[in-house]
Amino acid sequence: MEHYYRELVSFLCARLGNRQAAEDVAHDAYLRVLERTASEQIEHPRAFLYRTALNLVVDRHRRHLVRQAEPLEVLDADGRFHSSELHQDLQLDQRLALMRKALAELSQPCRDSFLLRKLEGLSHPQIAERLGISRSLVEKHIVNAMKHCRLRMRQWDS
Missing domain, CATH: 1.10.10.10 (Winged helix-like DNA-binding domain superfamily/Winged helix DNA-binding domain)
Structure with missing residues:
Protein backbone atom coordinates (compact mmCIF):
# COMPACT_ATOMS: atom_id res chain seq x y z
CA MET A 1 0.00 0.00 0.00
CA GLU A 2 2.82 2.42 0.82
CA HIS A 3 4.03 2.41 -2.79
CA TYR A 4 0.84 4.25 -3.85
CA TYR A 5 1.62 7.24 -1.64
CA ARG A 6 3.37 9.55 -4.13
CA GLU A 7 0.93 8.65 -6.88
CA LEU A 8 -2.00 9.43 -4.55
CA VAL A 9 -0.50 12.77 -3.45
CA SER A 10 -0.02 13.81 -7.10
CA PHE A 11 -3.59 12.78 -7.89
CA LEU A 12 -4.95 14.77 -4.93
CA CYS A 13 -2.70 17.75 -5.64
CA ALA A 14 -4.24 18.03 -9.11
CA ARG A 15 -7.71 18.13 -7.55
CA LEU A 16 -6.96 20.36 -4.57
CA GLY A 17 -4.35 22.64 -6.14
CA ASN A 18 -2.30 22.51 -2.94
CA ARG A 19 0.41 19.97 -2.13
CA GLN A 20 0.14 20.46 1.65
CA ALA A 21 -3.63 19.79 1.55
CA ALA A 22 -3.04 16.79 -0.74
CA GLU A 23 -0.52 15.30 1.70
CA ASP A 24 -2.92 15.85 4.62
CA VAL A 25 -5.76 14.09 2.78
CA ALA A 26 -3.42 11.25 1.75
CA HIS A 27 -2.34 10.75 5.38
CA ASP A 28 -5.95 10.71 6.55
CA ALA A 29 -6.89 8.26 3.78
CA TYR A 30 -4.04 5.96 4.75
CA LEU A 31 -5.16 6.06 8.38
CA ARG A 32 -8.71 5.11 7.43
CA VAL A 33 -7.55 2.30 5.17
CA LEU A 34 -5.17 1.01 7.86
CA GLU A 35 -8.03 0.99 10.38
CA ARG A 36 -10.16 -0.96 7.94
CA THR A 37 -7.47 -3.48 6.95
CA ALA A 38 -6.87 -4.30 10.62
CA SER A 39 -10.32 -5.92 10.77
CA GLU A 40 -10.88 -7.16 7.22
CA GLN A 41 -9.12 -7.97 3.95
CA ILE A 42 -9.63 -5.39 1.18
CA GLU A 43 -9.92 -6.94 -2.27
CA HIS A 44 -8.68 -3.91 -4.29
CA PRO A 45 -6.53 -1.81 -1.92
CA ARG A 46 -5.49 0.83 -4.47
CA ALA A 47 -9.08 1.50 -5.56
CA PHE A 48 -10.22 1.55 -1.94
CA LEU A 49 -7.46 4.01 -1.02
CA TYR A 50 -8.38 6.35 -3.89
CA ARG A 51 -12.12 6.17 -3.09
CA THR A 52 -11.38 6.92 0.56
CA ALA A 53 -9.20 9.89 -0.43
CA LEU A 54 -11.84 11.26 -2.79
CA ASN A 55 -14.49 10.94 -0.07
CA LEU A 56 -12.22 12.91 2.26
CA VAL A 57 -11.80 15.62 -0.41
CA VAL A 58 -15.60 15.86 -0.73
CA ASP A 59 -15.99 16.03 3.07
CA ARG A 60 -13.31 18.71 3.27
CA HIS A 61 -15.08 20.74 0.58
CA ARG A 62 -18.45 20.43 2.35
CA ARG A 63 -16.96 21.56 5.69
CA HIS A 64 -15.41 24.54 3.91
CA LEU A 65 -18.78 25.49 2.40
CA VAL A 66 -20.54 25.16 5.76
CA ARG A 67 -17.93 27.35 7.46
CA GLN A 68 -18.40 30.00 4.77
CA ALA A 69 -22.20 29.83 4.93
CA GLU A 70 -22.75 29.88 8.71
CA PRO A 71 -22.34 33.18 10.52
CA LEU A 72 -20.14 33.11 13.62
CA GLU A 73 -23.15 33.81 15.84
CA VAL A 74 -24.72 30.49 14.82
CA LEU A 75 -21.53 28.61 15.64
CA ASP A 76 -21.17 30.51 18.90
CA ALA A 77 -24.75 29.69 19.93
CA ASP A 78 -24.24 25.99 19.27
CA GLY A 79 -23.93 24.17 22.60
CA ARG A 80 -21.25 21.82 21.29
CA PHE A 81 -18.74 24.67 21.37
CA HIS A 82 -19.49 25.45 25.03
CA SER A 83 -19.69 21.93 26.44
CA SER A 84 -16.62 21.99 28.65
CA GLU A 85 -17.61 18.95 30.61
Whole structure:
Protein backbone atom coordinates (compact mmCIF):
# COMPACT_ATOMS: atom_id res chain seq x y z
CA MET A 1 0.00 0.00 0.00
CA GLU A 2 2.82 2.42 0.82
CA HIS A 3 4.03 2.41 -2.79
CA TYR A 4 0.84 4.25 -3.85
CA TYR A 5 1.62 7.24 -1.64
CA ARG A 6 3.37 9.55 -4.13
CA GLU A 7 0.93 8.65 -6.88
CA LEU A 8 -2.00 9.43 -4.55
CA VAL A 9 -0.50 12.77 -3.45
CA SER A 10 -0.02 13.81 -7.10
CA PHE A 11 -3.59 12.78 -7.89
CA LEU A 12 -4.95 14.77 -4.93
CA CYS A 13 -2.70 17.75 -5.64
CA ALA A 14 -4.24 18.03 -9.11
CA ARG A 15 -7.71 18.13 -7.55
CA LEU A 16 -6.96 20.36 -4.57
CA GLY A 17 -4.35 22.64 -6.14
CA ASN A 18 -2.30 22.51 -2.94
CA ARG A 19 0.41 19.97 -2.13
CA GLN A 20 0.14 20.46 1.65
CA ALA A 21 -3.63 19.79 1.55
CA ALA A 22 -3.04 16.79 -0.74
CA GLU A 23 -0.52 15.30 1.70
CA ASP A 24 -2.92 15.85 4.62
CA VAL A 25 -5.76 14.09 2.78
CA ALA A 26 -3.42 11.25 1.75
CA HIS A 27 -2.34 10.75 5.38
CA ASP A 28 -5.95 10.71 6.55
CA ALA A 29 -6.89 8.26 3.78
CA TYR A 30 -4.04 5.96 4.75
CA LEU A 31 -5.16 6.06 8.38
CA ARG A 32 -8.71 5.11 7.43
CA VAL A 33 -7.55 2.30 5.17
CA LEU A 34 -5.17 1.01 7.86
CA GLU A 35 -8.03 0.99 10.38
CA ARG A 36 -10.16 -0.96 7.94
CA THR A 37 -7.47 -3.48 6.95
CA ALA A 38 -6.87 -4.30 10.62
CA SER A 39 -10.32 -5.92 10.77
CA GLU A 40 -10.88 -7.16 7.22
CA GLN A 41 -9.12 -7.97 3.95
CA ILE A 42 -9.63 -5.39 1.18
CA GLU A 43 -9.92 -6.94 -2.27
CA HIS A 44 -8.68 -3.91 -4.29
CA PRO A 45 -6.53 -1.81 -1.92
CA ARG A 46 -5.49 0.83 -4.47
CA ALA A 47 -9.08 1.50 -5.56
CA PHE A 48 -10.22 1.55 -1.94
CA LEU A 49 -7.46 4.01 -1.02
CA TYR A 50 -8.38 6.35 -3.89
CA ARG A 51 -12.12 6.17 -3.09
CA THR A 52 -11.38 6.92 0.56
CA ALA A 53 -9.20 9.89 -0.43
CA LEU A 54 -11.84 11.26 -2.79
CA ASN A 55 -14.49 10.94 -0.07
CA LEU A 56 -12.22 12.91 2.26
CA VAL A 57 -11.80 15.62 -0.41
CA VAL A 58 -15.60 15.86 -0.73
CA ASP A 59 -15.99 16.03 3.07
CA ARG A 60 -13.31 18.71 3.27
CA HIS A 61 -15.08 20.74 0.58
CA ARG A 62 -18.45 20.43 2.35
CA ARG A 63 -16.96 21.56 5.69
CA HIS A 64 -15.41 24.54 3.91
CA LEU A 65 -18.78 25.49 2.40
CA VAL A 66 -20.54 25.16 5.76
CA ARG A 67 -17.93 27.35 7.46
CA GLN A 68 -18.40 30.00 4.77
CA ALA A 69 -22.20 29.83 4.93
CA GLU A 70 -22.75 29.88 8.71
CA PRO A 71 -22.34 33.18 10.52
CA LEU A 72 -20.14 33.11 13.62
CA GLU A 73 -23.15 33.81 15.84
CA VAL A 74 -24.72 30.49 14.82
CA LEU A 75 -21.53 28.61 15.64
CA ASP A 76 -21.17 30.51 18.90
CA ALA A 77 -24.75 29.69 19.93
CA ASP A 78 -24.24 25.99 19.27
CA GLY A 79 -23.93 24.17 22.60
CA ARG A 80 -21.25 21.82 21.29
CA PHE A 81 -18.74 24.67 21.37
CA HIS A 82 -19.49 25.45 25.03
CA SER A 83 -19.69 21.93 26.44
CA SER A 84 -16.62 21.99 28.65
CA GLU A 85 -17.61 18.95 30.61
CA LEU A 86 -14.93 17.74 32.98
CA HIS A 87 -15.37 14.15 31.81
CA GLN A 88 -14.58 15.02 28.17
CA ASP A 89 -11.56 17.05 29.19
CA LEU A 90 -10.29 14.18 31.32
CA GLN A 91 -10.75 11.68 28.49
CA LEU A 92 -8.87 13.97 26.11
CA ASP A 93 -6.01 14.33 28.61
CA GLN A 94 -5.83 10.54 28.98
CA ARG A 95 -5.80 10.01 25.21
CA LEU A 96 -3.07 12.63 24.77
CA ALA A 97 -0.98 10.91 27.46
CA LEU A 98 -1.41 7.58 25.65
CA MET A 99 -0.45 9.20 22.34
CA ARG A 100 2.71 10.64 23.94
CA LYS A 101 3.51 7.17 25.30
CA ALA A 102 3.04 5.61 21.83
CA LEU A 103 5.23 8.28 20.23
CA ALA A 104 7.93 7.70 22.85
CA GLU A 105 8.18 4.08 21.65
CA LEU A 106 9.22 5.18 18.15
CA SER A 107 12.76 5.76 16.94
CA GLN A 108 13.88 9.39 17.08
CA PRO A 109 13.83 9.95 13.26
CA CYS A 110 10.39 8.32 12.97
CA ARG A 111 8.97 10.42 15.83
CA ASP A 112 10.61 13.61 14.55
CA SER A 113 9.26 13.07 11.01
CA PHE A 114 5.75 12.54 12.35
CA LEU A 115 5.82 15.53 14.72
CA LEU A 116 7.35 17.90 12.17
CA ARG A 117 4.57 16.97 9.75
CA LYS A 118 1.62 16.91 12.13
CA LEU A 119 2.54 19.65 14.59
CA GLU A 120 4.66 22.03 12.56
CA GLY A 121 3.02 21.35 9.19
CA LEU A 122 6.30 20.94 7.33
CA SER A 123 6.23 19.32 3.91
CA HIS A 124 8.06 16.06 3.25
CA PRO A 125 10.94 17.80 1.40
CA GLN A 126 11.31 20.29 4.30
CA ILE A 127 11.41 17.45 6.83
CA ALA A 128 13.92 15.52 4.71
CA GLU A 129 16.17 18.56 4.53
CA ARG A 130 15.88 19.33 8.24
CA LEU A 131 16.59 15.72 9.31
CA GLY A 132 19.15 15.01 6.57
CA ILE A 133 17.29 11.97 5.24
CA SER A 134 15.58 11.11 1.96
CA ARG A 135 12.02 12.13 1.20
CA SER A 136 10.97 8.50 0.75
CA LEU A 137 12.34 7.72 4.21
CA VAL A 138 10.34 10.63 5.64
CA GLU A 139 7.20 9.20 4.02
CA LYS A 140 7.93 5.74 5.44
CA HIS A 141 8.58 7.16 8.91
CA ILE A 142 5.29 9.06 8.90
CA VAL A 143 3.26 6.06 7.72
CA ASN A 144 5.00 3.81 10.26
CA ALA A 145 4.36 6.30 13.06
CA MET A 146 0.67 6.47 12.15
CA LYS A 147 0.43 2.67 12.05
CA HIS A 148 2.19 2.32 15.39
CA CYS A 149 0.11 4.98 17.15
CA ARG A 150 -3.15 3.59 15.76
CA LEU A 151 -2.22 0.06 16.89
CA ARG A 152 -1.15 1.14 20.38
CA MET A 153 -4.23 3.33 20.90
CA ARG A 154 -6.43 0.39 19.85
CA GLN A 155 -4.60 -1.94 22.25
CA TRP A 156 -4.90 0.49 25.14
CA ASP A 157 -8.58 1.22 24.43
CA SER A 158 -9.49 -2.43 24.86
